[in-house]
Amino acid sequence: MTERTRSDCDVAVIGGGLVGSAIAWGLAQQGQTVAVLDEGDVAVRPSRGNFALVWVQGKGLGLPEYAGWTKMSSDTWTGFAERLQEQTGIDVCYRRPGGFLPLLSEEEMERRAGQLRRLHNQPNVVRYDYEMMDRAAVAKEMPFIGKDVVGASYCPLDGHCNSLKLLRALHSGMSLSGVSYRPHHRVERIEPRDGGFRMVTASGDEVRSGKVVIAAGHDARRLAPMVGLDAPVRPERGHVIVTEKTAPFLNFPVGFIRQTDEGGVMIGDSFEDAGLDTTVRNGVTSTIADRALRIFPLLGKLNVVRTWAALRVLTPDGFPIYEQSTTMPGAFVATCHSGVTLAANHALALAPHIAAGTLPDEFSAFSARRFHVPAVA
Protein backbone atom coordinates (compact mmCIF):
# COMPACT_ATOMS: atom_id res chain seq x y z
CA MET A 1 0.00 0.00 0.00
CA THR A 2 3.00 2.31 0.08
CA GLU A 3 2.38 3.25 -3.54
CA ARG A 4 -1.18 4.31 -2.78
CA THR A 5 0.02 6.73 -0.17
CA ARG A 6 2.04 8.49 -2.86
CA SER A 7 -0.64 8.26 -5.54
CA ASP A 8 -4.09 9.73 -5.86
CA CYS A 9 -5.23 6.68 -7.78
CA ASP A 10 -4.20 3.42 -9.39
CA VAL A 11 -4.84 4.75 -12.88
CA ALA A 12 -5.24 8.21 -14.36
CA VAL A 13 -7.16 8.20 -17.62
CA ILE A 14 -6.56 11.31 -19.70
CA GLY A 15 -9.69 12.06 -21.72
CA GLY A 16 -13.35 11.77 -20.75
CA GLY A 17 -14.89 11.11 -24.15
CA LEU A 18 -16.21 7.72 -25.20
CA VAL A 19 -12.81 6.00 -25.33
CA GLY A 20 -11.53 7.34 -22.02
CA SER A 21 -14.88 6.85 -20.26
CA ALA A 22 -15.27 3.27 -21.45
CA ILE A 23 -11.75 2.40 -20.28
CA ALA A 24 -12.17 4.22 -16.95
CA TRP A 25 -15.53 2.51 -16.33
CA GLY A 26 -13.98 -0.86 -17.20
CA LEU A 27 -11.03 -0.24 -14.87
CA ALA A 28 -13.38 0.64 -12.03
CA GLN A 29 -15.27 -2.65 -12.55
CA GLN A 30 -11.87 -4.33 -12.01
CA GLY A 31 -11.59 -2.70 -8.63
CA GLN A 32 -9.06 -0.06 -9.66
CA THR A 33 -9.23 3.45 -8.26
CA VAL A 34 -9.44 5.75 -11.25
CA ALA A 35 -9.28 9.47 -11.95
CA VAL A 36 -10.39 10.83 -15.33
CA LEU A 37 -8.57 14.01 -16.27
CA ASP A 38 -10.65 15.81 -18.86
CA GLU A 39 -10.59 19.19 -20.54
CA GLY A 40 -14.33 19.36 -19.95
CA ASP A 41 -17.02 20.48 -22.36
CA VAL A 42 -14.65 22.88 -24.12
CA ALA A 43 -12.74 19.91 -25.52
CA VAL A 44 -12.89 19.05 -29.21
CA ARG A 45 -15.27 16.22 -28.50
CA PRO A 46 -16.10 13.78 -31.29
CA SER A 47 -18.10 11.83 -28.70
CA ARG A 48 -20.77 14.53 -28.86
CA GLY A 49 -20.95 14.67 -32.63
CA ASN A 50 -20.63 11.11 -33.84
CA PHE A 51 -23.00 8.98 -35.83
CA ALA A 52 -23.67 6.20 -33.26
CA LEU A 53 -23.21 3.17 -35.47
CA VAL A 54 -22.01 -0.09 -33.96
CA TRP A 55 -20.70 -1.21 -37.32
CA VAL A 56 -18.83 -4.29 -38.44
CA GLN A 57 -19.08 -4.73 -42.22
CA GLY A 58 -16.17 -3.62 -44.33
CA LYS A 59 -13.81 -3.02 -41.42
CA GLY A 60 -10.33 -4.55 -41.34
CA LEU A 61 -9.09 -4.61 -44.92
CA GLY A 62 -5.33 -4.30 -44.40
CA LEU A 63 -5.41 -5.32 -40.74
CA PRO A 64 -7.35 -8.58 -40.23
CA GLU A 65 -6.89 -8.27 -36.45
CA TYR A 66 -9.08 -5.16 -36.60
CA ALA A 67 -11.90 -7.14 -38.23
CA GLY A 68 -11.73 -9.61 -35.33
CA TRP A 69 -11.51 -6.86 -32.71
CA THR A 70 -14.53 -5.10 -34.21
CA LYS A 71 -16.65 -8.26 -34.41
CA MET A 72 -15.74 -9.11 -30.81
CA SER A 73 -16.98 -5.72 -29.62
CA SER A 74 -20.19 -6.06 -31.62
CA ASP A 75 -20.73 -9.51 -30.10
CA THR A 76 -20.35 -8.22 -26.55
CA TRP A 77 -22.28 -4.97 -27.04
CA THR A 78 -25.65 -6.37 -25.93
CA GLY A 79 -24.27 -7.54 -22.60
CA PHE A 80 -22.35 -4.30 -22.19
CA ALA A 81 -25.49 -2.22 -22.75
CA GLU A 82 -27.40 -4.40 -20.29
CA ARG A 83 -24.76 -3.94 -17.60
CA LEU A 84 -24.81 -0.17 -18.09
CA GLN A 85 -28.59 -0.11 -17.84
CA GLU A 86 -28.61 -2.30 -14.74
CA GLN A 87 -26.12 -0.03 -13.04
CA THR A 88 -27.32 3.39 -14.20
CA GLY A 89 -30.92 2.91 -15.33
CA ILE A 90 -29.97 4.46 -18.68
CA ASP A 91 -31.02 2.58 -21.80
CA VAL A 92 -28.50 3.38 -24.54
CA CYS A 93 -30.97 1.95 -27.07
CA TYR A 94 -28.62 -0.53 -28.72
CA ARG A 95 -30.26 -2.41 -31.60
CA ARG A 96 -28.64 -4.92 -33.92
CA PRO A 97 -31.02 -5.41 -36.84
CA GLY A 98 -28.21 -5.74 -39.39
CA GLY A 99 -27.02 -2.90 -41.59
CA PHE A 100 -27.19 -2.03 -45.27
CA LEU A 101 -24.73 0.00 -47.32
CA PRO A 102 -26.71 1.10 -50.38
CA LEU A 103 -24.91 1.38 -53.71
CA LEU A 104 -25.96 3.62 -56.56
CA SER A 105 -24.32 2.11 -59.65
CA GLU A 106 -23.04 -1.21 -60.99
CA GLU A 107 -19.57 0.22 -60.61
CA GLU A 108 -20.15 0.94 -56.91
CA MET A 109 -21.55 -2.59 -56.50
CA GLU A 110 -18.44 -4.13 -58.07
CA ARG A 111 -16.07 -1.98 -56.06
CA ARG A 112 -17.84 -2.82 -52.79
CA ALA A 113 -18.04 -6.54 -53.60
CA GLY A 114 -14.32 -6.55 -54.41
CA GLN A 115 -13.43 -4.75 -51.18
CA LEU A 116 -15.42 -7.17 -49.05
CA ARG A 117 -14.03 -10.17 -50.92
CA ARG A 118 -10.46 -9.00 -50.32
CA LEU A 119 -11.26 -8.28 -46.67
CA HIS A 120 -12.73 -11.72 -46.05
CA ASN A 121 -10.01 -13.52 -48.04
CA GLN A 122 -7.23 -12.23 -45.79
CA PRO A 123 -5.34 -14.96 -43.95
CA ASN A 124 -6.54 -15.56 -40.39
CA VAL A 125 -9.42 -13.13 -40.70
CA VAL A 126 -12.42 -13.70 -38.45
CA ARG A 127 -15.41 -15.31 -40.20
CA TYR A 128 -18.88 -13.80 -40.25
CA ASP A 129 -21.76 -13.53 -42.68
CA TYR A 130 -22.28 -10.75 -45.11
CA GLU A 131 -24.12 -10.52 -48.38
CA MET A 132 -24.22 -8.48 -51.57
CA MET A 133 -27.92 -7.88 -52.24
CA ASP A 134 -29.50 -6.86 -55.50
CA ARG A 135 -32.15 -4.17 -55.72
CA ALA A 136 -35.05 -6.58 -55.36
CA ALA A 137 -33.66 -8.03 -52.13
CA VAL A 138 -33.09 -4.55 -50.66
CA ALA A 139 -36.57 -3.41 -51.76
CA LYS A 140 -38.08 -6.35 -49.92
CA GLU A 141 -36.86 -4.87 -46.62
CA MET A 142 -37.20 -1.21 -47.64
CA PRO A 143 -39.77 -0.77 -50.42
CA PHE A 144 -39.25 2.99 -50.38
CA ILE A 145 -35.70 2.97 -51.82
CA GLY A 146 -35.07 5.35 -54.70
CA LYS A 147 -34.81 4.29 -58.31
CA ASP A 148 -31.05 4.87 -58.32
CA VAL A 149 -30.36 2.15 -55.76
CA VAL A 150 -28.76 -0.78 -57.58
CA GLY A 151 -28.20 -2.93 -54.51
CA ALA A 152 -26.48 -2.96 -51.14
CA SER A 153 -24.03 -4.85 -49.01
CA TYR A 154 -25.64 -6.24 -45.87
CA CYS A 155 -24.23 -7.61 -42.65
CA PRO A 156 -26.45 -9.01 -39.88
CA LEU A 157 -23.96 -7.91 -37.19
CA ASP A 158 -24.36 -4.18 -37.80
CA GLY A 159 -26.34 -2.07 -35.39
CA HIS A 160 -26.61 1.33 -33.76
CA CYS A 161 -27.32 3.01 -30.45
CA ASN A 162 -27.92 6.43 -28.91
CA SER A 163 -24.32 7.57 -28.48
CA LEU A 164 -25.18 10.63 -26.40
CA LYS A 165 -26.92 8.35 -23.93
CA LEU A 166 -23.90 6.04 -24.09
CA LEU A 167 -21.58 8.85 -23.01
CA ARG A 168 -24.01 9.83 -20.28
CA ALA A 169 -24.40 6.23 -19.09
CA LEU A 170 -20.64 5.78 -18.93
CA HIS A 171 -20.21 8.98 -16.92
CA SER A 172 -23.06 8.02 -14.63
CA GLY A 173 -21.57 4.52 -14.28
CA MET A 174 -18.15 5.98 -13.54
CA SER A 175 -19.59 8.11 -10.81
CA LEU A 176 -21.49 5.15 -9.30
CA SER A 177 -18.28 3.07 -9.44
CA GLY A 178 -16.26 5.65 -7.55
CA VAL A 179 -14.30 7.04 -10.51
CA SER A 180 -13.18 10.61 -9.85
CA TYR A 181 -14.12 12.64 -12.94
CA ARG A 182 -12.18 15.89 -13.10
CA PRO A 183 -13.16 18.41 -15.77
CA HIS A 184 -11.01 21.48 -16.43
CA HIS A 185 -7.98 19.23 -16.11
CA ARG A 186 -6.14 19.77 -19.36
CA VAL A 187 -2.91 17.88 -18.87
CA GLU A 188 0.20 19.88 -19.75
CA ARG A 189 2.90 17.50 -18.57
CA ILE A 190 3.24 13.84 -17.75
CA GLU A 191 6.40 12.64 -16.08
CA PRO A 192 7.47 9.41 -14.40
CA ARG A 193 7.70 9.82 -10.65
CA ASP A 194 8.25 7.30 -7.82
CA GLY A 195 7.42 4.29 -9.97
CA GLY A 196 4.25 5.93 -11.20
CA PHE A 197 3.30 9.13 -12.99
CA ARG A 198 2.83 12.77 -12.15
CA MET A 199 0.49 14.89 -14.27
CA VAL A 200 0.44 18.66 -14.17
CA THR A 201 -2.65 20.41 -15.52
CA ALA A 202 -3.03 23.79 -17.21
CA SER A 203 -4.36 25.29 -13.99
CA GLY A 204 -1.40 23.96 -12.05
CA ASP A 205 -3.13 21.03 -10.35
CA GLU A 206 -1.01 17.97 -9.77
CA VAL A 207 -2.27 14.41 -9.98
CA ARG A 208 -0.28 11.27 -9.21
CA SER A 209 -1.13 7.80 -10.36
CA GLY A 210 0.34 4.33 -10.63
CA LYS A 211 -0.52 4.02 -14.30
CA VAL A 212 -1.66 6.47 -16.95
CA VAL A 213 -3.86 5.88 -20.00
CA ILE A 214 -3.83 8.46 -22.77
CA ALA A 215 -7.29 8.36 -24.34
CA ALA A 216 -7.39 12.01 -25.28
CA GLY A 217 -8.51 11.78 -28.90
CA HIS A 218 -6.89 14.50 -30.96
CA ASP A 219 -4.71 15.52 -28.03
CA ALA A 220 -3.06 12.08 -27.89
CA ARG A 221 -0.73 13.37 -30.57
CA ARG A 222 0.68 15.90 -28.09
CA LEU A 223 0.55 13.74 -24.96
CA ALA A 224 1.82 10.35 -26.14
CA PRO A 225 5.45 11.43 -26.77
CA MET A 226 5.70 12.60 -23.13
CA VAL A 227 5.73 8.94 -22.09
CA GLY A 228 7.67 7.45 -25.00
CA LEU A 229 4.60 6.61 -27.08
CA ASP A 230 3.47 7.74 -30.49
CA ALA A 231 -0.07 8.63 -31.63
CA PRO A 232 0.16 10.27 -35.05
CA VAL A 233 -3.53 11.09 -35.31
CA ARG A 234 -5.15 13.75 -37.49
CA PRO A 235 -8.65 15.20 -37.53
CA GLU A 236 -11.02 14.33 -40.37
CA ARG A 237 -14.17 16.42 -40.50
CA GLY A 238 -17.54 14.80 -41.03
CA HIS A 239 -20.87 16.61 -41.37
CA VAL A 240 -24.12 15.35 -39.89
CA ILE A 241 -27.65 16.47 -40.71
CA VAL A 242 -30.58 15.56 -38.48
CA THR A 243 -34.25 15.87 -39.38
CA GLU A 244 -37.29 16.45 -37.23
CA LYS A 245 -38.53 13.49 -35.22
CA THR A 246 -40.64 11.18 -37.32
CA ALA A 247 -42.64 8.04 -36.62
CA PRO A 248 -40.40 4.97 -37.08
CA PHE A 249 -40.13 3.89 -40.73
CA LEU A 250 -36.47 2.92 -41.15
CA ASN A 251 -35.76 -0.30 -39.31
CA PHE A 252 -32.07 -0.59 -40.22
CA PRO A 253 -28.98 1.56 -40.05
CA VAL A 254 -28.25 2.21 -43.71
CA GLY A 255 -24.63 3.22 -44.09
CA PHE A 256 -24.69 6.92 -43.50
CA ILE A 257 -28.43 7.21 -42.88
CA ARG A 258 -30.17 6.01 -39.76
CA GLN A 259 -33.27 6.80 -37.77
CA THR A 260 -32.56 7.35 -34.09
CA ASP A 261 -34.48 5.76 -31.23
CA GLU A 262 -36.23 9.11 -30.76
CA GLY A 263 -37.26 9.40 -34.40
CA GLY A 264 -34.90 11.91 -36.01
CA VAL A 265 -33.14 10.80 -39.18
CA MET A 266 -29.38 11.33 -39.16
CA ILE A 267 -27.49 11.74 -42.41
CA GLY A 268 -23.71 11.89 -42.35
CA ASP A 269 -21.44 11.10 -45.23
CA SER A 270 -18.50 13.44 -45.64
CA PHE A 271 -14.76 13.23 -45.19
CA GLU A 272 -12.60 16.35 -45.20
CA ASP A 273 -9.26 17.51 -43.92
CA ALA A 274 -10.04 20.75 -42.15
CA GLY A 275 -7.75 20.84 -39.15
CA LEU A 276 -9.59 21.38 -35.89
CA ASP A 277 -12.27 23.50 -37.58
CA THR A 278 -15.82 22.29 -36.85
CA THR A 279 -17.58 24.93 -38.98
CA VAL A 280 -20.50 23.61 -41.03
CA ARG A 281 -20.17 24.18 -44.79
CA ASN A 282 -23.42 24.36 -46.72
CA GLY A 283 -21.92 22.89 -49.88
CA VAL A 284 -21.00 19.75 -47.98
CA THR A 285 -24.40 19.36 -46.32
CA SER A 286 -26.23 19.77 -49.63
CA THR A 287 -24.03 17.12 -51.26
CA ILE A 288 -24.70 14.55 -48.53
CA ALA A 289 -28.41 15.45 -48.47
CA ASP A 290 -28.55 14.90 -52.21
CA ARG A 291 -27.10 11.41 -51.98
CA ALA A 292 -29.45 10.57 -49.09
CA LEU A 293 -32.43 11.67 -51.22
CA ARG A 294 -31.33 9.42 -54.08
CA ILE A 295 -31.32 6.51 -51.62
CA PHE A 296 -34.56 7.44 -49.83
CA PRO A 297 -36.57 10.04 -51.81
CA LEU A 298 -39.21 10.21 -49.07
CA LEU A 299 -36.67 11.95 -46.80
CA GLY A 300 -37.34 15.05 -48.91
CA LYS A 301 -40.58 15.62 -47.01
CA LEU A 302 -38.80 16.04 -43.69
CA ASN A 303 -37.59 19.30 -42.22
CA VAL A 304 -33.96 19.51 -41.20
CA VAL A 305 -33.62 20.76 -37.65
CA ARG A 306 -29.87 20.81 -37.13
CA THR A 307 -26.54 20.28 -38.87
CA TRP A 308 -23.14 20.01 -37.31
CA ALA A 309 -19.60 18.93 -38.02
CA ALA A 310 -17.36 16.74 -35.88
CA LEU A 311 -13.80 15.54 -36.16
CA ARG A 312 -12.89 11.88 -36.46
CA VAL A 313 -9.64 10.91 -34.78
CA LEU A 314 -7.75 9.13 -37.55
CA THR A 315 -4.42 7.34 -37.56
CA PRO A 316 -2.51 7.15 -40.88
CA ASP A 317 -4.11 3.77 -41.72
CA GLY A 318 -7.42 4.40 -39.95
CA PHE A 319 -6.91 1.56 -37.45
CA PRO A 320 -6.66 1.96 -33.67
CA ILE A 321 -3.53 2.27 -31.59
CA TYR A 322 -3.31 0.35 -28.30
CA GLU A 323 0.13 0.24 -26.78
CA GLN A 324 2.09 0.27 -23.55
CA SER A 325 5.25 2.33 -23.39
CA THR A 326 8.44 0.30 -23.35
CA THR A 327 10.50 3.16 -21.95
CA MET A 328 7.93 4.11 -19.30
CA PRO A 329 5.92 0.98 -18.49
CA GLY A 330 2.58 1.71 -16.93
CA ALA A 331 1.81 4.34 -19.57
CA PHE A 332 -0.70 3.30 -22.22
CA VAL A 333 -2.23 4.94 -25.25
CA ALA A 334 -5.63 4.06 -26.72
CA THR A 335 -7.00 5.86 -29.73
CA CYS A 336 -9.44 4.98 -32.48
CA HIS A 337 -12.17 6.60 -34.54
CA SER A 338 -14.81 4.02 -33.62
CA GLY A 339 -15.39 4.93 -30.00
CA VAL A 340 -18.99 3.74 -30.15
CA THR A 341 -18.47 0.40 -31.91
CA LEU A 342 -15.45 -0.42 -29.76
CA ALA A 343 -16.84 0.83 -26.44
CA ALA A 344 -17.72 -2.70 -25.31
CA ASN A 345 -14.17 -3.87 -26.00
CA HIS A 346 -12.58 -0.89 -24.33
CA ALA A 347 -14.62 -1.48 -21.19
CA LEU A 348 -14.65 -5.26 -21.03
CA ALA A 349 -11.53 -6.45 -22.88
CA LEU A 350 -8.92 -3.67 -22.90
CA ALA A 351 -9.47 -2.29 -19.39
CA PRO A 352 -8.78 -5.61 -17.60
CA HIS A 353 -5.43 -5.89 -19.41
CA ILE A 354 -4.51 -2.35 -18.43
CA ALA A 355 -5.51 -3.15 -14.85
CA ALA A 356 -3.23 -6.19 -14.99
CA GLY A 357 -0.45 -4.04 -16.47
CA THR A 358 0.19 -6.04 -19.64
CA LEU A 359 -1.27 -5.99 -23.11
CA PRO A 360 -1.20 -9.56 -24.46
CA ASP A 361 0.57 -10.41 -27.72
CA GLU A 362 -2.54 -10.07 -29.86
CA PHE A 363 -2.41 -6.32 -29.24
CA SER A 364 0.97 -5.99 -30.97
CA ALA A 365 -0.88 -5.59 -34.29
CA PHE A 366 -2.26 -2.32 -32.91
CA SER A 367 1.11 -0.88 -31.91
CA ALA A 368 2.15 2.43 -33.49
CA ARG A 369 5.37 0.66 -34.48
CA ARG A 370 3.53 -0.21 -37.70
CA PHE A 371 4.00 3.41 -38.78
CA HIS A 372 7.76 3.31 -38.21
CA VAL A 373 8.67 0.91 -41.00
CA PRO A 374 11.51 2.54 -42.94
CA ALA A 375 10.51 3.47 -46.47
CA VAL A 376 11.77 1.08 -49.14
CA ALA A 377 14.63 2.73 -50.96
Add this chain to the structure above:
Amino acid sequence: MFQRLPDAGGERVSFTIDGRPAEALSGDSVAAALLANGVGACRTTPVSGAPRGPYCMMGVCFDCLVTIDGTGNQQGCQIRVRPGMRVETQNGKREIER
Protein backbone atom coordinates in the same frame (compact mmCIF):
# COMPACT_ATOMS: atom_id res chain seq x y z
CA MET B 1 -59.79 31.06 -22.18
CA PHE B 2 -58.91 33.40 -25.05
CA GLN B 3 -61.33 36.08 -26.21
CA ARG B 4 -61.11 38.24 -29.28
CA LEU B 5 -60.57 41.96 -28.84
CA PRO B 6 -63.86 43.87 -29.23
CA ASP B 7 -62.60 45.65 -32.34
CA ALA B 8 -61.31 42.49 -34.06
CA GLY B 9 -62.58 42.48 -37.60
CA GLY B 10 -62.28 40.33 -40.70
CA GLU B 11 -64.28 37.92 -42.73
CA ARG B 12 -65.38 34.58 -41.36
CA VAL B 13 -63.28 31.66 -42.56
CA SER B 14 -64.56 28.09 -42.35
CA PHE B 15 -62.05 25.31 -41.78
CA THR B 16 -61.92 22.03 -39.86
CA ILE B 17 -60.14 20.92 -36.70
CA ASP B 18 -59.79 17.12 -36.58
CA GLY B 19 -62.70 16.94 -39.00
CA ARG B 20 -65.02 19.16 -36.94
CA PRO B 21 -66.25 22.39 -38.61
CA ALA B 22 -64.69 25.52 -37.09
CA GLU B 23 -64.58 29.23 -37.80
CA ALA B 24 -61.83 31.81 -37.74
CA LEU B 25 -61.36 35.37 -38.96
CA SER B 26 -59.38 36.09 -42.11
CA GLY B 27 -55.84 36.97 -41.16
CA ASP B 28 -55.78 34.61 -38.20
CA SER B 29 -52.82 32.29 -37.96
CA VAL B 30 -53.73 28.63 -37.53
CA ALA B 31 -52.43 28.84 -33.96
CA ALA B 32 -54.65 31.85 -33.18
CA ALA B 33 -57.61 30.12 -34.80
CA LEU B 34 -57.02 27.03 -32.65
CA LEU B 35 -56.91 29.13 -29.48
CA ALA B 36 -60.02 31.08 -30.52
CA ASN B 37 -61.78 27.72 -30.92
CA GLY B 38 -60.78 26.60 -27.44
CA VAL B 39 -58.08 24.17 -28.55
CA GLY B 40 -55.29 24.77 -26.00
CA ALA B 41 -53.28 21.61 -26.65
CA CYS B 42 -52.67 20.91 -30.33
CA ARG B 43 -50.12 18.13 -30.13
CA THR B 44 -48.28 15.71 -27.85
CA THR B 45 -44.47 15.59 -27.77
CA PRO B 46 -42.66 12.87 -29.74
CA VAL B 47 -40.59 11.52 -26.84
CA SER B 48 -42.60 11.78 -23.61
CA GLY B 49 -46.09 12.33 -25.02
CA ALA B 50 -46.69 15.50 -22.97
CA PRO B 51 -49.41 17.84 -24.30
CA ARG B 52 -48.30 21.10 -25.95
CA GLY B 53 -50.08 24.15 -27.31
CA PRO B 54 -49.28 27.44 -29.07
CA TYR B 55 -46.92 29.46 -26.88
CA CYS B 56 -44.66 32.07 -28.45
CA MET B 57 -46.90 32.83 -31.46
CA MET B 58 -43.87 34.08 -33.39
CA GLY B 59 -42.23 31.02 -34.89
CA VAL B 60 -39.63 30.35 -32.26
CA CYS B 61 -40.87 27.69 -29.83
CA PHE B 62 -42.23 25.09 -32.26
CA ASP B 63 -44.87 24.09 -29.72
CA CYS B 64 -47.82 24.77 -32.05
CA LEU B 65 -46.95 22.02 -34.54
CA VAL B 66 -50.01 20.58 -36.28
CA THR B 67 -50.85 18.62 -39.40
CA ILE B 68 -52.21 20.93 -42.10
CA ASP B 69 -53.88 19.55 -45.20
CA GLY B 70 -52.10 16.26 -44.64
CA THR B 71 -48.58 17.54 -43.97
CA GLY B 72 -47.26 17.04 -40.45
CA ASN B 73 -45.13 19.29 -38.20
CA GLN B 74 -46.40 22.60 -39.60
CA GLN B 75 -45.90 25.65 -37.41
CA GLY B 76 -49.44 26.83 -36.77
CA CYS B 77 -48.40 30.36 -35.84
CA GLN B 78 -46.58 30.89 -39.15
CA ILE B 79 -49.41 29.89 -41.47
CA ARG B 80 -52.63 31.83 -42.08
CA VAL B 81 -55.84 29.90 -41.89
CA ARG B 82 -57.51 29.46 -45.28
CA PRO B 83 -61.08 28.53 -46.21
CA GLY B 84 -61.52 24.75 -46.21
CA MET B 85 -58.17 24.11 -44.53
CA ARG B 86 -57.93 20.76 -42.74
CA VAL B 87 -56.10 21.24 -39.45
CA GLU B 88 -55.37 18.16 -37.36
CA THR B 89 -53.86 17.95 -33.93
CA GLN B 90 -50.78 15.80 -33.91
CA ASN B 91 -50.05 12.89 -31.62
CA GLY B 92 -46.31 12.47 -31.14
CA LYS B 93 -44.04 12.19 -34.12
CA ARG B 94 -45.20 13.12 -37.58
CA GLU B 95 -45.44 10.40 -40.18
CA ILE B 96 -42.89 10.62 -42.98
CA GLU B 97 -45.62 10.06 -45.57
CA ARG B 98 -47.69 12.98 -44.34
